[in-house]
Amino acid sequence: MALKKVKGSLERVFDKNLHDLVRGIRNHKDDEAKFIAQCIDEIKQELRQDNIAVKANAVAKLTYLQMLGYDISWAAFNVIEVMSSNKFTFKRIGYLAASQSFHEETEVLMLTTNMIRKDLSSQNQYDAAIALNGLSCFMTPDLARDLANDVMTLMTSTRPYIRKRAVLIMYKIFLKFPEALRPAFPRLKEKLEDPDPGVQSAAVNVICELARKNPKNYLSLAPVFFKLMTSSTNNWVLIKIIKLFGALTPLEPRLGKKLIEPLTNLIHSTSAMSLLYECINTVIAVLISLSSGMPNHNASIQLCVQKLRILIEDSDQNLKYLGLLAMSKILKTHPKSVQAHKDLILQCLDDKDESIRLRALDLLYGMVSKKNLMEIVRKLMVHMDKAEGSMYRDELLSKIVQICSQNNYQYITNFEWYVSVLVELTRVEGTRHGSVIASQMLDVAIRVKAIRAFAVEQMAQLLENSHTVASSAQRNGICEVLYAAAWIAGEFSEHLRDPRGTLDDMLRQKVTSLPGHIQAVFVQNIMKLYAAILVKYEEDEDNDGIREVSDLLVEKLPMFVQSGDLEVQERACCILQLMKYVKKLQDKDVSCADEVAALFAGELNPVAPKAQRKVAVPEGLDLDKWINDPPSDSSDDEGPANSLFIPDDSRMMNESMTRPVVEELSDDELERRREARRAETQNNPHYLKLGASAKGSKYQEVVNVEDIPVANIDLSVPLYVPGTKRLSDKYLEAERQARKRDKKRRHGKKSKRRHKSESEEDVPVVHKVDIMGGEMPEGATESGDEGNLELDDNDPHKLLDIDLDRPLDADEKLPVRTHRIVSPSAEDRPVEEKKKHHRKDKEKEKKRKEKEKKKSKKEKKRNKSGDDSAHPSLLIATELMSPGHEAIPSPGEEEEVAPPSAPVKKDTTPKKEEPKDDLDFWLSGQDAPVAVEVTAPEPGAAADVDSDAEDTSRHKKKKEKKAKKEKKEKKEKKEKKKKSKVANDEDVDSGRRDGFEELNSDGPPLPPMSSYRLLAEDSNIKMTYETRVQSQQGQQLIVSVIFTSLAEQHLKSLEFNVMDSLNTKMDRLPGATTHDGVPVPFQLPPNSFNEGQFAFQVQSINVAQKLRGTLTYTIKTEESSTSEKLDFKLYLPCTAFLIATPCSSDAFARLLQGGELSSKYSIKLSSGGAPFSHVLAKVCFYGHFAIVEQIDQSASLYSCSTQGHHICLLVKANGGGDVSIDGKCADGSLLSNVMEEIKVTAS
């Protein structure tokens, strides 16, 4: 054995190690591939040896080769061999190779489950860590399912090094095995408050990743995160949380309101740029979500913009970039605040960094207004001249077009200017955006009727100078503008000043060098022009002219007939024949101008982009139905089917030849058809009709176009001289002049106009134009974007859209290895304990190891589980004692936690959380800047009193906090300032909040309400108390007493005693008599407070209880101690036994009709001037009722007692500040007592 080992290592000496491989590759630069092939052969040899060290060396080399792009999947099995080595060194090499080369489809991964499990539970934390690391790279659904439980266990490891990895890897498990999310989530949540910052950060990381894709499921965690945000100092964690809030706020605007303040504070205080930036980002997100109706957030916007300005002005390019990025987000909702920084952004256009220039361009897009559009575009055009690199120039060009055309040309006041800008853009060298310019020209010319004359003139100019454009047909794209020019000149030829000249331009030889589709348009529009000229000449009876122009066409058209492009050829042939025919007629002196013109009669109307989608499917048309019988599969049918299509094709061809290309219905015809359709839809009940007004306005819009006065163009200015001053500058100049004049004028009327800043309306509109809306089918209106953003079906996150707030079902557990023979409870035991055993086990195992190497694992496990069940109670005690476990225990664990010997009944059902309500509750407290713990009261905590000192200490922290709040509350009462805060702070039963919250969400602030009442007070101590009940425990009532020390000295040996009545008995220590008090399980240092809970057994709940009691305590000073006594009366009202239970209005109605609730009772209270909602809130809060329905000034309330009595109330506000309450219940005395109590508390 030893010999073999030595021999093996000696052999290794002659193997290449990784070093040699790397060096070898570097030395074989010329024949690298050959050398590597040779190395791979060697590696294959090495992998065949038994020595694990040799194998590991080979695998390490393979990992390097993988980086160079060599597939190493063939060695997957060897990698696993190395992974399974006992030595950390080799194991690490193996796992590294696996993490680089394995993936979901790697089949051998099936073999690894048990090995990985073993490594995960290894005693050496580094073994476990590399296993987790590897697993994070090659998680498969199988591995995720099989190992989820093991990783869960590791999440509570004592070593943070392992814990944080286990937490992180849960995310990968969730992705592959979504079922694990719900069972694992409570523990994950628990880790948010882990003492180790690394673990905390990991948990935040995972939840942020989860929440990013399905934010709504994680809204209920907002309070926890809020608390973390206000308490954490770890910038990584803060950044993640703040980013997460950015994702959550759009779903819950109230959250945003709460966030503004702490975020603003962070912005002011932090020195870390990354944190500052994320804060600003989230504030922006908040402001966007709040943008409606929150005018007073101007300060926040200003702050953000200000800080962003600092970023943008920074010399660090990264900050500059990010600043611009964030600025563009503000721009969307608050363009005004960004516009103030126009100078800065224009500066950024000159930056040497292209990323920054592009960002700045993005911003410009949103910063234009009617006022500054011309100026900005001018600047951009100057930039375009200077810009190097066609990429950036193209970007500029498309930005100009975008800026101008946005929102249906919203900011363009002068379309002449815009058209001339477009014409200027055609002179940009080497642009790829010719078609963009062309489509803009077409769009403007078609949709802006008033501009057509001007546009046609410009297009004629373009055609005249087409040689400059056409000569560079390879200058990809810019010749596209000729497409637009030809079409516009042809279509709107009536505006041409010299149609004949334009016709000549279009018939030049050069044109044939243009791309086919442009030539086709030329051919078609030559004909249009001809038609127009013909009409004109016939009017003038200029027969020579007619003959001349016809001859010209017949002479020139053949050059298109010879075109290689089919479309051009076909059109040209067609038109040439037509021309010949026309000429024949003309020779016979038949005037045919009207007939020719009729080919192109009618006018184009723009169609709305969504029109097609809005066309309603006619009734009775099923688009999925076969029109004909589906073709049979047999090949015999193919012949006839083919022949069917041939005549079809030819018919289409004929049609396109004969019919005019632009088919247009006359207005009358259109109107008639519309009328018919309207009449038809009028009687159709399934057809959604538009409001009459909307319809009317639409038609008006179309009709009105004709009536719009078209301003005359001042022709004294030469329209366009090529090569001289830019035409578009003229407009800018003119506008400036106009504004100056305007200012002067305004100067005169200063006193009147002073308050009015230069607003959009003041911009002089040179050229009144009407922009037509697109045509839409009947009954359809333009609507916003209908596309809904949904997660991609392939996205694994889709499966993770899981409701996390619903309590866990019994069967929702992580899968556990089935071959293990364990008592069912062992799996769920607190993990801490398991760990310990594990360790013990491992030690034992180690000793055994040398002797029996491959003894079955099963036995080990059986041992372990045996151990586990042997002494559970001891371990449970430690579990209870350990701090940091106060968060929600995972399901099933709860059962285990209960010590079997404990004298108290335990709540066995998983507690019902109502996180949504909790969240609402949390969010509703707008004044409270500090997070409040929102966990629902723990059933376990409520149950036991005296015997459970640990329990109390476990809750100490929480209680202390609560007591602090209590103190605060008193102060506030004095100040009478802050409202409703107390109610928020109280850790009241979630049900009660339920009823309370609905009221609080709107309406004026509520008066402070506290469920804590004063029990007794003397110079040393003060007691306030609250009652709590559980629906499952009809007879039990918990009195929670807060002891506040007012003394300078230490108070100790507190004993709380209440005299039992026949009906009500206090739970005491086992064996104690009724005269013995219950020791309070803590001492009170000076000026401290703590909370003790005492349980009572109550027989009947329909009468209020008044119990006498005494508190005895000892004051301890340095030298002596004195015993004191404080008597009190404990009042337990009937309402204490009510639980506000939500009830649907249906169920409520059924209850009332059921006849079971036979007793009735009515009271009247005076509200004392308080609004109805306040009275209602008080009734709900003090009486523990939930609102079923509220309609204006009346509401129905419901509550259920611990013993199952239903109580229904109807609360109505009568005029004059009176409120009447009618109640129904099966138990008359309970009802009357409850209502009398309400009368006292609520009025």
Added chain:
Amino acid sequence: MIKAIVVFNNHGKPRLIKFFQHYNEDMQQQIVRETFHLVSKRDENVCNFLEGGSLIGGSDYKIIYRHYATLYFVFCVDSSESELGILDLIQVFVETLDKAFENVCELDLIFHVDKVHYILQELVMGGMVLETNMTEIVTRIEEQSKLEKSEAGLAGAPARVVSAAKNLDLPKLPSNIQLPNLPSFR
């Protein structure tokens, strides 16, 4: 999430690749090439963010990189990561390398890519940031090296001798990575 971490030199030779999402080897090389192409043509004093290569990610992804001496450290991340945070993570990574290798240079990465991987594993796991505290990371790395050494024991001795002998002629290039200071983060 971090989708990929790539380190390559000024000529585009990969020195470390770590993908947190599966791509086959050819694709990985293509991504490295494309990223190199994108990153290498940028000036020194421009910002360190690049929006989306075509091969990896899409619009949601950003390339965040830093250039140290002869090496580019490139992280491809989605929008859940903070840009400046990642820049800092790169800095932490490089500083850790500097500590672990004592004045790290490209040669260290060439010959000890496995060690670089192990260091990276302490920082990032499965695409999520694991630890950013440098002392913690360095301690862990050292502990693992110790563990490795103790395991090698006698059996490893001959191999160590041989490799030491082989390493005698290792070229010593003084091309240290100079660490510039970052805007304060921590």
